[in-house]
Amino acid sequence: MATADTCTHEDASLAENGYLDDGTIECGLHLARFEAATGKALSYPAEVDLTTYAVKVENGDVFVDVAS
Amino acid sequence: MTVDLSPLIDVDRGLISREVFTDAAVYEQELQQIFARCWLFLCHETQLTRPGDFFTTYMGEDPVIVVRRRDGTLGCYLNSCRHRGMRVCRADAGNAKVFTCTYHGWSYDTQGRLKNVPYEREAYYDEIDKSKWGLTEVAQLDTYKGLVFATWDPAAPPFQDYLGDFRWYLDALVDRRAGGTEVVGGVQRWRFKGNWKLAAEQFASDNYHAPASHASAVAALTKNVDKEVARLGKNDGAQFSSDLGHATGFSLGKNLEHKLLGRGFPRVLVDYQLSVWDEVVERLGEQRFIGPATSGHANVFPNFAYLPGFQTMRVWHPKGPDEMEVYAWVLVDRDAPQDVKDAQRRFAQLTFGASGALNRTMARTGRRSSATCVVPSPGGSRSTTRWASVTNGPTTTAIRVGWAGTPPSRRPGPSTAGTAS
Known part of the structure; x- marks a missing residue:
């Protein structure tokens, strides 16, 4: 499972500004929270879920299906 | 307005008016001429070891954030949002990737750059140039064997020159x-x-x-x-x-x-x-x-x-x-x-x-x-008194163990008695 990197609240990279803790992604800007496994928006100010992408692992390489 | 300090300090006799310890105008002048210009101690480097580690303190009366940036260098910024002036960091110390003002949500990264303005299109019609609205950064920052110092004055001498023989x-x-x-x-x-x-x-x-x-x-x-x-x-x-x-x-x-x-x-x-x-x-x-x-x-x-x-x-x-x-x-x-x-x-x-x-x-x-240093005035309100006054004597600095020489011609420190401008 992979999620989009941009917060659905404001234009900010979650990898750069956020935290992944206990399966929850939290944006460092305005504290929007998402469930990492499903992309589901968990708390205000996030009202829209993160887009999720299918992932597969082949010979140790991780592939993300961005068209999914 | 500049306060003329020369009537308040008698270097030859080693006398200082008690007014320098109580007068609001003298104090304001100190904030401008001393605290806005001198190298001021911020913290110790071992308080900020990881990227994002920060510590909040003051330079004079100005609140500042000292932070370990992602490139490993230290930054120091006025802890004040460029929008409406509120503090962008309200913790004493910690680790952060961004500092977000709790008033309207403007966010700054550890380089002090304005990263995000909420409702940028609706509020600013996408016309705000975020590169011009970063946090105010100190003019110079230096470390000396673990001690971190900074100054607001771009013309201040390098820190080690400022320290001089005291090093x-x-x-x-x-x-x-x-x-x-x-x-x-x-x-x-x-x-x-x-x-x-x-x-x-x-x-x-x-x-x-x-x-x-x-x-x-x-x-x-x-x-x-x-x-x-x-x-x-x-x-x-x-x-x-x-x-x-x-x-x-x-x-x-x-x-x-x-x-x-x-x-x-x-x-x-x-x-x-x-x-x-x-x-x-x-x-x-x-x-x-x-x-x-x-x-x-x-x-x-x-x-x-x-x-x-x-x-x-x-x-x-x-x-x-x-x-x-x-x-x-x-x-x-x-x-x-x-x-x-x-x-x-x-x-x-x-x-x-x-x-x-x-x-x-x-x-x-x-x-x-x-x-x-403060005596009541006849009217009942507090007022300060100069050393020439009969009601309250000056503070003397001339009593020093072993001191028998000529008084120094110059008052120590960046400002010199009588020449403050």
């Missing part, structure tokens, strides 16, 4: 052992009544107060009460006063062990000093080890102070003409064993912590000292 004494605090220093425990903060200069000048030059102010505390800390209290006033020592405003004094007793025990140092700390004798003497020389590396007082102009041996290190943050807030750290040799670091931390709190035995006597005296 020789500061090295006795921060360059004792190969591993340098670190701070242990947290930062203690407390406020007390009194003008910031009362504390600064005491740490710069006043060991004279110790036998009187600290007699009871020293009696409580030492076993051989009468002898040690009597000895407080009789140690051989030296004073150093720099033309740049920095000053220190320390004792030079020949027997380091007796000197430390006489000040109430616990055995573990005395043994530690003796155990590092060879290493410290090789780095600093014997004179510096038995003098400014293990005893005394010091103030780096304007408001950074420390006590070697006791290892308290503090800043006198000005909070108006009649109040200050102290931020205090405990500094130890990084190479010292853990039990020594623990003992040093406990001893620093016992003596010069917020409720330390020696610290309380100082705070009490500072409050009284400031209070006597």
Whole structure:
């Protein structure tokens, strides 16, 4: 499972500004929270879920299906 | 408007009007001419080891954030949102990737750059140039053997030039052992009544107060009460006063062990000093080890102070003409064993912590000292009085142990009496 990197609240990279803790992604800007496994928006100010992408692992390489 | 300080300071006679400790206009001038221009102590590098580690403090009365940036360098910014001026960081210390103002949500990264403006399209029609609205950064920042300093003045001399000859004494605090220093425990903060200069000048030059102010505390800390209290006033020592405003004094007793025990140092700390004798003497020389590396007082102009041996290190943050807030750290040799670091931390709190035995006597005296600078006017409201007044005399600085020379022609520090503009 992979999620989009941009917060659905404001234009900010979650990898750069956020935290992944206990399966929850939290944006460092305005504290929007998402469930990492499903992309589901968990708390205000996030009202829209993160887009999720299918992932597969082949010979140790991780592939993300961005068209999914 | 500029306050003419020349009527308030008589260098030839060593007299200072008490008004310099109470007058609001003098205080405002200090904020502009001293705190906006001088190199000011921020924190110790070991407080900020990982990217994103930050510490909030003050430069003069201005709140600032000191932060370890992603590239490993340190940044220092005014803790004030460029939008409506609120603080963008309200914690004392921590780790952050961004600083977000809680008023409207503007976010800044650790480089101080404005990263995000909520509702940028709706509120600003996408016309705000975010590159122009970063946090206000200090003009210069430098570290010296672990100590972090900054200035708002782009024209200020480099830090080591600002320090000048005083570096020789500061090295006795921060360059004792190969591993340098670190701070242990947290930062203690407390406020007390009194003008910031009362504390600064005491740490710069006043060991004279110790036998009187600290007699009871020293009696409580030492076993051989009468002898040690009597000895407080009789140690051989030296004073150093720099033309740049920095000053220190320390004792030079020949027997380091007796000197430390006489000040109430616990055995573990005395043994530690003796155990590092060879290493410290090789780095600093014997004179510096038995003098400014293990005893005394010091103030780096304007408001950074420390006590070697006791290892308290503090800043006198000005909070108006009649109040200050102290931020205090405990500094130890990084190479010292853990039990020594623990003992040093406990001893620093016992003596010069917020409720330390020696610290309380100082705070009490500072409050009284400031209070006597203000006399009631006939109308009942508070007013200050100049030293020429009959109601309240000047403060004299001319009484100094061993002082018999010509008074200095210049008042120490960046501003010179009579020429402030």
